[in-house]
Amino acid sequence: MQSLVDEIAHEIGEDPLAFRLRVLGSPREIPYGQxxxxxxxxxxxxxVLKIAARKAKxxxxxxxxxxxxxxxxxxxxxxxxxxxxxxxxxxxxLKILRVNSAVDCGIAVNINGIKAQTEGSIxxxxxxxxxxKITLNAGKIVEGNFDQxxxxxxxxxxxxxNIEVVRSSxxxxxxxxxxxxxxxxxxxxxxxxxxxxxxxxxPIADQLTA
Numbered sequence: 001m002q003s004l005v006d007e008i009a010h011e012i013g014e015d016p017l018a019f020r021l022r023v024l025g026s027p028r029e030i031p032y033g034q035x036x037x038x039x040x041x042x043x044x045x046x047x048v049l050k051i052a053a054r055k056a057k058x059x060x061x062x063x064x065x066x067x068x069x070x071x072x073x074x075x076x077x078x079x080x081x082x083x084x085x086x087x088x089x090x091x092x093x094l095k096i097l098r099v100n101s102a103v104d105c106g107i108a109v110n111i112n113g114i115k116a117q118t119e120g121s122i123x124x125x126x127x128x129x130x131x132x133k134i135t136l137n138a139g140k141i142v143e144g145n146f147d148q149x150x151x152x153x154x155x156x157x158x159x160x161x162n163i164e165v166v167r168s169s170x171x172x173x174x175x176x177x178x179x180x181x182x183x184x185x186x187x188x189x190x191x192x193x194x195x196x197x198x199x200x201x202x203p204i205a206d207q208l209t210a
Contacts, residue, residue, distance in 0.1 A: 077173025
């Protein structure tokens with residue numbers, strides 16, 4: 001969904017961050033019946049997007065072969081946004097340069113714990129997006145071990161992760177999963193800026209040269 005939002009923004013010639021903020025509109029609470037309800041606060045979502053963008057210096061131009069992508073997500077009552085900076089070299093090697101994140105989970109009971117959950121979600125999300133794939137042949141799973149089901153190695157982990165936890169008086173909410181869903185779309189949006197190619201399926205490892 002967050003990659004589609006980016007595609008719409010580019011189609012109409014609007015900055016992806018500005019488009020998201022325009023769609024969110026003025027701060028208000030909207031009834032929300034899925035995970036994290038009963039309400040969705042557009043102001044809190046817009047705030048984490050703006051914080052992550054500010055930390056990443058969103059308005060700074062990127063050079064050829066570099067990309068910067070943004071995505072946000074709401075679930076379990078928490079709001080998370082990531083901005084990812086990447087480089088794709090001439091031989092199609094992907095380098096994750098940095099991730100800037102903002103988290104609003106209400107009252108921050110344990111800031112170090114919140115940051116640890118976010119860091120774990122970032123690396124887990126990258127691992128899933130980059131190489132984790134299960135294929136079937138004649139009804140059997142092809143991948144038999146981790147030499148085929150590729151987990152992200154430490155050398156692919158972002159060398160720089162910056163996380164800002166929003167100070168809030170709202171009731172504390174969940175931090176087990178909210179930071180993972182926006183990771184892959186932020187990465188794919190960054191790859192589009194770096195390569196001009198849209199990635200609409202995961203994992204992405206085999207698609208950089210497509």
